[in-house]
Amino acid sequence: MQFNKPKDLNELLENLSISQKKNYFLAGGTDINVQIKKEFIKDGNFYYINEIDELNGIKRKNEKVHVGALTTYRELLESDTISEHFPFLQRSLTNFASPLLTTMATIGGNIANGSPTNDVTPPLLVLDAELELISVAGIRNVSLTSFFTGYKKSLLKKDEIIKGVVLSIQAENGYETLYKKVGARKTLTIAKVALAGLKKIKEGKIDEIKLAVGSLNEYPRRLDKLEEYLNNIMIRDINKNTIDEILSKEITPISDLRSDKEYRYRVCLNLILSFLGINH
Template sequence: MKFIKPANLKELYEITSKTKKNKHYLAGGTDINIQIKKNIIKNSTIILINHIKELNGIAEDGNYIVIGSTTTFQQIIESDLLNKKLPFFQNSLKNFASPLIQSLATIGGNIANSSPTADVVPLLLVLDAKLELCSKDNNRIVNLKNFYLGYKKFILNSDEIIKAILIPINAENGFDTFYQKVGSRKALSIAKVSLAGLKKLKNKKIVEIKLAVGSLNEYPRRLFLLEKYLINKKNTEIDYSEIRDILHKEITPITDLRSDKEYRFEVCFNLIKKFFM
């Protein structure tokens, strides 16, 4: 195993452009250190990134709140700017892991580790977040909803890093919000199911709706079919048997150590009911 600590962002891009294969970034290390210890990652180049200033911090930039990829969950939870502009996003993350893990774990690491259970991803999906992906020769902005391709697969090129996360500054304005993560206990718990939702009502009708789930597919994702069904409906017009049918098409829960697929399906269904009833 080879560890490299680039002096700055420019040097990081030089290194990533030269080291194409078998390379990983170490930000907070809360996922990757476990993978190294368990020999899941071996004979690799590990590039340290959490000391690089340009990758860290939370700022307002035009129509967006820009969060550097190595910003920790502690910084997110303590940010005055987020408290003012995106309080739903901030409050929803207050139960992330534990205070110790919050002080190390980064938002970029949560996205790039690409676990179906990643807590921040359903929240970012309903807020229509974008990612800034950068390399030595290229910068591009992509919608988070297009980032994942399958289980632990995403569109990041081998020389790219996630530089920042962009959230529209008005993303929460005028919406009723919902976020619930169901785990085995309140703290230090990996999600069995999570649901994030935003809805806007006019004359009792749903005029805007965004729903995203975690732990129910190969990666967290928006429930676009369900959103289509719910749009322009009053709460009283929602047929929950139709919701069940749509959910069967849109989520693919699995049975694992934490719970079985039938339980996950019912919990997801109940969370949706809770948001609308």
């Protein structure tokens, strides 16, 4: 194992481009230190990135807000820019881990870790967030919806790092919102089921709906087929059985120590029906 502390982003990117081993980043360290301690990671190049300015800060640029990858949960919870433009996102983050963890855990680390249960991804998915990925070749923007490719797998290349998350300033505008994290407790709990939703209803019709789930698939994802069925439908015409049928193909809950798959499925279905104002 080799530990490096690059002085700035350029030095980091140069190192990544010539590295022969797998690269790991120590941001808040809340995930990776556990993995090292448990010997899930035994070798690699480790970069301490916490003091790299270019990866930090929440900045508005025209109609977009750029959230640096090193932004911690605490900074997101206390940011005026986030509370002004993304109150739904801010509310979604209140049940993250514990106060101690919120001061260390970063948004970039949470996304990159790629856990199916990660808290920040479902709300960011319904906000159509983009990721800025950077390497010596430059920056490329990818939508968060296409970032994950499998369990803990993503489009991030070996020589890239997540620079930040980009949100449109209008992303929450005019929507009714829902974020529900169902766990064993309110704090220090891992989600058994998470649902994020945005909807616009006009004269009894769903004008637009966006739904994303966590803890129900190999990675958090949007419910594309369900959205397709629900967009532009009169609420009175929604068929509960059709929702059930579509959902059963879109989520693949598993049974594990925390919960069983039937419970996870039922909770997710009921949360969606409640969000639509339908009895279950």
